[in-house]
Amino acid sequence: QVQLVESGGGVVQPGRSLRLSCAASGFTFSTYTMHWVRQAPGKGLEWLAVISYDGSNAYYADSVKGRFTISRDNSKNTLYLQLNSLRAEDTAIYYCARAAAAAAGDYFDYWGQGTLVTVSS
Amino acid sequence: EIVMTQSPATLSVSPGERATLSCRASQSISSNLAWYQQKPGQAPRLLIYGASTRATGIPARFSGSGSGTEFTLTISSLQSEDFAVYYCQQYNDWPPYTFGQGTKLEIK
Numbered sequence: 723q724v725q726l727v728e729s730g731g732g733v734v735q736p737g738r739s740l741r742l743s744c745a746a747s748g749f750t751f752s753t754y755t756m757h758w759v760r761q762a763p764g765k766g767l768e769w770l771a772v773i774s775y776d777g778s779n780a781y782y783a784d785s786v787k788g789r790f791t792i793s794r795d796n797s798k799n800t801l802y803l804q805l806n807s808l809r810a811e812d813t814a815i816y817y818c819a820r821a822a823a824a825a826a827g828d829y830f831d832y833w834g835q836g837t838l839v840t841v842s843s
Numbered sequence: 844e845i846v847m848t849q850s851p852a853t854l855s856v857s858p859g860e861r862a863t864l865s866c867r868a869s870q871s872i873s874s875n876l877a878w879y880q881q882k883p884g885q886a887p888r889l890l891i892y893g894a895s896t897r898a899t900g901i902p903a904r905f906s907g908s909g910s911g912t913e914f915t916l917t918i919s920s921l922q923s924e925d926f927a928v929y930y931c932q933q934y935n936d937w938p939p940y941t942f943g944q945g946t947k948l949e950i951k
Binding site: 757766767768769772781782783784817822824827828829830831832833834835836 | 877879881886887888889893932934936937939941942
């Protein structure tokens with residue numbers, strides 16, 4: 723069965739960095755586009771970034787462009803999100819999600835359980 | 844950026860009754876709309892894609908309709924496990940992919 727397991731969250735000071743991981747299993751990871759989505763405490767869902775199946779293309783939300791970097795290692799079936807220059811407003815649960823590609827774009831057919839990032843001094 | 848607006852913010856319905864949730868896009872998104880259910884402490888779960896196609900394993904009491912800018916999620920006879928927050932998401936025009944702010948479905 724499809725499983726996505728995030729890790730790497732924790733408490734970090736403003737301005738510092740963190741790298742999140744998402745370990746995938748139960749499907750051929752190297753053939754799927756993958757996404758990161760976050761949810762601030764008590765708030766809604768915010769899409770952050772997408773990476774193509776081979777890592778050749780990536781796109782970002784304006785709120786994180788230039789600070790966050792999505793990447794993947796298909797040999798390890800793992801998706802990453804590098805978070806730099808963290809701010810208090812980046813405090814959220816971070817989810818990885820698999821793309822179920824439609825003709826126009828993606829919806830998300832499987833989600834991980836999320837990892838909590840807290841930015842605080 | 845396409846803005847997704849859900850209404851109402853909170854919907855109070857009794858078990859066994861019908862619930863109707865709305866989602867509006869700021870411009871046409873054809874049928875490129877998905878609905879997700881999220882329960883407290885859990886990740887979102889895909890319910891509907893293509894505006895009206897149920898995802899694998901989703902009960903028939905969940906149905907989606909609409910196209911263009913107006914969409915509806917209907918739950919025909921509410922079960923206790925259906926009380927949750929529901930989000931719509933457009934995937935017609937990206938980046939960014941955008942979600943509505945959510946509708947909380949609560950027990951009346």
